[in-house]
Amino acid sequence: MTVHKRFIIPVIEDDDQNQARPPLRSGLHSNSGQAALLREASLLIIDEVWALPAEVLEAVDDVLQDVMGSDEPFGGKVVLAVGDPRQTAPVTKENTEQATLEASFLTSPLFAHFKVHELQQAQRQAGDPALSAWVDRIGDDYSRNSIDPTTFFDNVDSLQLAKDFLFPPDVLSNPRSVISRCFLTPLNINVDEFNDMVLDDLPGEYYVKRSHDSLKDVERTASNAEDIDAALTTIASISHPRVPEHELRLQVGQYLAAMSSASTMDQLRNTNFVGFVQFDKVKKVSKTGSGYWNTSIRFALNVADTAIVSADATAYSATAPEVNKLYYITASWIGTARPTLSIHTFMEQDDTSSFDAPSPIITGVGRVPEVHKTELKIRIQTAGYDRESNSRTRTDLNTNRTAERRWKGVPWPEVGADVFFVGKLHSQTTVGSRYEILIEDMTWANQSSNNTSNGNAQQGSSSSSSARPFLGKRRRTETTELTPLTNTSSSPSLIENILDMPAYDSTSSLSSSPSASTSRPSGTGPLPPSGSSSASR
Numbered sequence: 001m002t003v004h005k006r007f008i009i010p011v012i013e014d015d016d017q018n019q020a021r022p023p024l025r026s027g028l029h030s031n032s033g034q035a036a037l038l039r040e041a042s043l044l045i046i047d048e049v050w051a052l053p054a055e056v057l058e059a060v061d062d063v064l065q066d067v068m069g070s071d072e073p074f075g076g077k078v079v080l081a082v083g084d085p086r087q088t089a090p091v092t093k094e095n096t097e098q099a100t101l102e103a104s105f106l107t108s109p110l111f112a113h114f115k116v117h118e119l120q121q122a123q124r125q126a127g128d129p130a131l132s133a134w135v136d137r138i139g140d141d142y143s144r145n146s147i148d149p150t151t152f153f154d155n156v157d158s159l160q161l162a163k164d165f166l167f168p169p170d171v172l173s174n175p176r177s178v179i180s181r182c183f184l185t186p187l188n189i190n191v192d193e194f195n196d197m198v199l200d201d202l203p204g205e206y207y208v209k210r211s212h213d214s215l216k217d218v219e220r221t222a223s224n225a226e227d228i229d230a231a232l233t234t235i236a237s238i239s240h241p242r243v244p245e246h247e248l249r250l251q252v253g254q255y256l257a258a259m260s261s262a263s264t265m266d267q268l269r270n271t272n273f274v275g276f277v278q279f280d281k282v283k284k285v286s287k288t289g290s291g292y293w294n295t296s297i298r299f300a301l302n303v304a305d306t307a308i309v310s311a312d313a314t315a316y317s318a319t320a321p322e323v324n325k326l327y328y329i330t331a332s333w334i335g336t337a338r339p340t341l342s343i344h345t346f347m348e349q350d351d352t353s354s355f356d357a358p359s360p361i362i363t364g365v366g367r368v369p370e371v372h373k374t375e376l377k378i379r380i381q382t383a384g385y386d387r388e389s390n391s392r393t394r395t396d397l398n399t400n401r402t403a404e405r406r407w408k409g410v411p412w413p414e415v416g417a418d419v420f421f422v423g424k425l426h427s428q429t430t431v432g433s434r435y436e437i438l439i440e441d442m443t444w445a446n447q448s449s450n451n452t453s454n455g456n457a458q459q460g461s462s463s464s465s466s467a468r469p470f471l472g473k474r475r476r477t478e479t480t481e482l483t484p485l486t487n488t489s490s491s492p493s494l495i496e497n498i499l500d501m502p503a504y505d506s507t508s509s510l511s512s513s514p515s516a517s518t519s520r521p522s523g524t525g526p527l528p529p530s531g532s533s534s535a536s537r
Contacts (some may be wrong), residue, residue, distance in 0.1 A: 003052060008034070009059050024055050026063035035067045041077065049081035051088040053110035061110055073113045081105075081114060086139035163197050172201060192245070199249055206251040211236070213246075365420050378413060386393045 001256075004011055006030040012021060028035055038044075061074050068075030078127070085104075105111055125132035137143040156162050162183065171177045183194050199206060213232045220228055236246035272502040366382040413419060 003046060003056060003060060005419075006034070006061050007063050009056060009063075024059040026059055026066075028063050028067070034423060038064065038067050043080060044074070045080045045082065048083045048088050048106055050083040050085045051090060052105060053090040053103045054105055054110075055103075057105060057108055057110055079114075084139070159194060159197060162192065163201075167198055167201070169201075172198070173203075188239070191448050196249075199251055202251045204251060206249050209248045209250060211246050211248075316421065365418065366411055368415055368417050368419055371412055371415050373412060 003009065008026050009024055010027065012024070046057075049057070063075055064075035065071060066075075068077065070076045085106075089100050090103040092103050094124075101107065122132040125135065134143070156237065166183060167178065171181065183191070184213050185191055185194070213235050215231065216226060218224075218228065239245065364382060366380040369376065369381050370377075370379040370380075
């Protein structure tokens with residue numbers, strides 16, 4: 001983990017506008033979990049310390065003093081700084097020896113508090129003392145021998161020959177072999193030229209995706225439409241650092257590197273590789289112009305069982321699944337006359353040897369119209385959108401609060417409250433003419449609740465922040481019936497207003513078929529046990 005991430009130190013670009021900026025300050029809160037971890041640490045190790053600018057190390061000193069409540073250097077913590085000043089140095093805008101020295105750890109007052117230990121015995125070149133001594137002479141600037149690096153490599157005279165050497169046909173046919181090779185160049189324009197050459201050699205047709213730009217806080221009118229279009233065309237033609245080109249070519253078998261952390265949940269993090277598997281042809285087009293495709297996906301629920309799930313997904317947000325691959329699903333409940341889940345994303349992996357996935361986490365929103373404490377029943381009304389019938393639907397979830405000790409410390413919900421509920425999908429089965437869904441570890445919170453951030457949302461609570469005691473992971477016996485509402489004349493709830501749209505195309509939907517269930521989602525942790533529910537129609 002980097003120093004900036006561990007100590008919440010901002011990265012500020014050194015440009016002409018911020019030469020007089022104030023000293024770096026950490027954004028770490030003294031009552032946060034990271035601060036608690038630092039308090040418990042007995043030793044802090046900073047690797048490659050010579051690459052850190054002095055002001056970053058001083059920001060670490062300041063935040064540790066605040067966290068520990070001590071004026072001692074680094075708050076009294078023992079800090080082990082490791083590095084070789086001959087190998088790495090701070091990056092400066094001027095890129096001169098003077099600027100590098102001024103930014104170095106050597107110029108910081110903190111340097112006087114460190115005791116320097118020099119390691120004398122080489123480890124990497126221990127078996128070659130002559131090479132080790134030669135490397136030391138270069139590092140100490142004692143060696144004046146000139147080196148011609150071109151003699152170490154075979155030279156080629158054109159990009160085409162370089163491409164043929166790096167990516168011959170047998171390598172291009174195996175995308176996983178491609179990512180083990182690279183073409184190094186200091187200029188992005190050369191990277192784009194080389195990538196286009198490689199894409200041209202991939203078999204099959206390619207797809208072109210273009211970015212959509214807009215002007216912030218500018219209302220488009222008939223009088224300024226032409227000027228706006230001209231401005232956007234100009235913006236699209238300009239290359240920006242760390243911003244993808246306006247036009248992106250995609251081809252099956254191609255691997256793309258994520259150069260920034262766009263989505264941690266979807267594993268689109270910096271330096272991750274994303275495989276382009278398939279671009280599905282549109283089967284039908286809705287009123288909004290979004291394309292959808294239908295397919296069936298086979299998931300492994302556990303080692304012994306499998307399940308079938310039928311999916312309607314937008315072509316731009318999900319790729320076609322492949323046989324014998326694992327898919328991680330994050331889903332939300334959409335109340336309809338049939339059990340339907342809204343799929344936010346799924347990701348695939350190839351290694352199925354050690355797969356042991358728990359059930360997915362199901363989330364949803366609804367309104368509580370009735371609470372019967374004497375009968376231990378709670379009704380949650382949900383709203384959804386059915387693509388096939390092009391209509392909004394409402395559904396009742398009737399939960400029986402029978403295992404009272406499972407609900408210890410959980411208040412009853414408030415009538416009329418809009419609630420967020422969450423639970424683990426246990427199973428989906430057909431019982432006669434009824435479709436039953438069993439949800440375990442179900443819990444919820446009122447819309448006004450302020451205690452949902454720690455994952456311990458308590459039903460109907462607006463102030464309590466303590467977690468309910470964990471009572472085990474036994475199967476719950478409470479049931480929830482899923483029945484379509486017949487009375488649709490009542491005033492629409494907040495939830496219905498949210499879903500009052502011509503097409504619900506921001507996510508894909510999963511419609512369960514008999515004996516179906518889904519695999520686990522990515523990025524979700526365990527939930528506090530409360531009640532469970534099952535649904536039938």
